[in-house]
Amino acid sequence: MDIEVLKILARDARTSPAEIAVMTGKNEDEVRHAISEMEQAGIIRSYKTVIDWEKAGVERVFAFIDVRVSPSRGVGFDDVARRVYKYPEVHSVYLVSGDYDLRVVVEGQTMKEIAFFVAEKLATLDGVLSTRSSFLLKKYKEDGEIYEEPEGDERLAVTP
Amino acid sequence: MKAISHVVQSIPPSGIRRFFDIVSTMHDVLSLGVGEPDFDTPWCVREACIYSLERGHTHYTSNYGTIELRRAISQYLALSEGLEYHPENQILVTVGVSEGMDLAMRAIINPGDEVIVPEPCFVSYKPCVMFAGGNPVVVPSYAEDGFAVKPQEIRAAVTSKTKAILIGYPSNPTGAVPARETLEEIVRIACEHDLYIVSDEIYARLTYNGKHTCVPTLPGAYERTILLNGFSKAYAMTGWRIGYAASSPEIIEAMMKIHQYTMMCASTMAQVAALEALRNGDRESDEMIEQYNHRRRVIVKGLNDAGLPCLMPGGAFYVFPSIKHTGLSSDEFCERLLFEEKVAVVPGNAFGECGEGHIRCSYATSLDKINLAIERIARFVSRL
Numbered sequence: 001m002d003i004e005v006l007k008i009l010a011r012d013a014r015t016s017p018a019e020i021a022v023m024t025g026k027n028e029d030e031v032r033h034a035i036s037e038m039e040q041a042g043i044i045r046s047y048k049t050v051i052d053w054e055k056a057g058v059e060r061v062f063a064f065i066d067v068r069v070s071p072s073r074g075v076g077f078d079d080v081a082r083r084v085y086k087y088p089e090v091h092s093v094y095l096v097s098g099d100y101d102l103r104v105v106v107e108g109q110t111m112k113e114i115a116f117f118v119a120e121k122l123a124t125l126d127g128v129l130s131t132r133s134s135f136l137l138k139k140y141k142e143d144g145e146i147y148e149e150p151e152g153d154e155r156l157a158v159t160p
Numbered sequence: 161m162k163a164i165s166h167v168v169q170s171i172p173p174s175g176i177r178r179f180f181d182i183v184s185t186m187h188d189v190l191s192l193g194v195g196e197p198d199f200d201t202p203w204c205v206r207e208a209c210i211y212s213l214e215r216g217h218t219h220y221t222s223n224y225g226t227i228e229l230r231r232a233i234s235q236y237l238a239l240s241e242g243l244e245y246h247p248e249n250q251i252l253v254t255v256g257v258s259e260g261m262d263l264a265m266r267a268i269i270n271p272g273d274e275v276i277v278p279e280p281c282f283v284s285y286k287p288c289v290m291f292a293g294g295n296p297v298v299v300p301s302y303a304e305d306g307f308a309v310k311p312q313e314i315r316a317a318v319t320s321k322t323k324a325i326l327i328g329y330p331s332n333p334t335g336a337v338p339a340r341e342t343l344e345e346i347v348r349i350a351c352e353h354d355l356y357i358v359s360d361e362i363y364a365r366l367t368y369n370g371k372h373t374c375v376p377t378l379p380g381a382y383e384r385t386i387l388l389n390g391f392s393k394a395y396a397m398t399g400w401r402i403g404y405a406a407s408s409p410e411i412i413e414a415m416m417k418i419h420q421y422t423m424m425c426a427s428t429m430a431q432v433a434a435l436e437a438l439r440n441g442d443r444e445s446d447e448m449i450e451q452y453n454h455r456r457r458v459i460v461k462g463l464n465d466a467g468l469p470c471l472m473p474g475g476a477f478y479v480f481p482s483i484k485h486t487g488l489s490s491d492e493f494c495e496r497l498l499f500e501e502k503v504a505v506v507p508g509n510a511f512g513e514c515g516e517g518h519i520r521c522s523y524a525t526s527l528d529k530i531n532l533a534i535e536r537i538a539r540f541v542s543r544l
Contacts, residue, residue, distance in 0.1 A: 007450070022457050155196060156180065156184075157180065158180040160176050160282065160332075
């Protein structure tokens with residue numbers, strides 16, 4: 001495993017093995033090998049692009065659904081979570097501490113679509129006691145990306 | 161009107177200033193000429209300052225700086241270097257290392273005293289010596305030594321008038337980090353001739369191969385060294401103007417006397433920010449340093465591939481490649497590169513005569529910009 005390579009890829013997944021080799025002072029084959037090993041081990045799970053869909057004009061609605069679960073013998077949190085995350089409209093599922101047990105992020109094209117999904121699919125699952133939905137209104141920051149215009153370089157062009 | 165001070169008249173304006181004036185008339189310049197981090201100050205630091213302003217912490221502090229900040233600096237030097245500086249009387253908070261340098265010179269120099277200054281070096285060293293009434297004695301250093309000064313050349317420059325040796329490593333503009341033995345030898349010379357050492361270690365945290373050698377930790381150095389450091393580079397806090405000096409109680413008392421009458425104290429909000437940087441800024445600082453390190457390797461390879469021989473610097477965020485084989489002077493090279501390819505770099509002679517034939521490129525700029533600048537430099541060099 002190579003944390004330095006991981007950090008570079010986490011910052012920019014398009015950095016090529018040749019570039020990473022220069023940045024880290026390693027040789028290119030070594031970097032290629034490390035990356036493919038980490039891919040095979042499931043440490044690197046996939047490479048994706050961070051997209052501002054709103055700017056792209058694509059309408060997408062997100063909602064955070066908190067789910068209270070009553071685990072029973074033979075049916076634990078993992079089993080309920082599995083039934084939830086199999087739905088393609090479910091963006092992510094977390095087991096969390098606090099008043100609710102699962103935090104589910106659901107994605108849809110309209111609020112109505114999500115509301116129906118919650119009412120018909122989530123709330124009716126065995127073991128689900130109650131749900132609480134909050135719709136996402138504005139994204140300020142996600143996965144370390146701030147969703148604002150980046151500020152320009154304000155430094156003087158030449159300084160000692 | 162009578163003429164202004166002849167000392168001031170005798171000092172030429174900074175070579176960087178002249179170049180800056182040209183650059184500032186142009187648009188869309190890709191600059192490798194910036195001597196400060198491209199990162200903004202860590203948010204925790206900015207937020208701590210905003211909070212303190214909201215609570216009305218807007219008054220003078222002790223001339224020495226707040227005791228909380230001096231304690232934190234003292235603790236930092238103890239933990240990172242094993243150095244003991246008493247927060248009550250051995251640390252002075254200054255308006256950046258720039259003020260610290262001025263105070264140090266004025267505190268130790270009598271008219272006519274000589275101060276040995278290895279070049280290429282930061283642009284303010286010689287003027288600070290001269291403003292204090294001293295005479296700078298330049299000792300050149302060369303690419304073949306990795307731009308670390310040769311101790312024997314310092315020894316040869318010592319006269320009965322020599323008062324101090326002024327060094328700044330890791331170096332702006334070369335990125336040089338001398339071997340520990342070299343620094344030990346310089347300290348030995350200072351001990352033999354009873355000289356002060358003024359050590360500007362503003363780039364200390366930006367040392368890439370192994371640990372920084374802090375000059376006062378070397379045998380015999382502690383009593384005679386004025387250690388200057390600050391927050392500008394490691395915590396991306398250039399605009400805050402905040403640094404410190406650490407030395408013997410006598411020296412700090414002398415520096416404080418000048419500081420007291422000319423500056424009163426460093427800006428209160430900057431002191432609050434500096435304290436927060438020491439307490440909680442290291443995570444972000446380490447992250448920045450890791451990125452500088454990546455860029456360092458990229459720019460060194462890029463410039464060498466572009467046909468400008470360039471050493472791998474051990475610290476700071478500058479490289480100092482040679483342009484000698486192009487047949488152009490540093491000034492000509494920089495001006496033509498600017499006009500023909502819109503890339504700004506700084507002529508090496510701005511940092512001393514022995515910097516002629518070199519240019520300073522800063523890698524405190526995003527990798528994308530570095531790569532783009534290198535492309536343009538390569539195109540320019542291939543046309544020459």
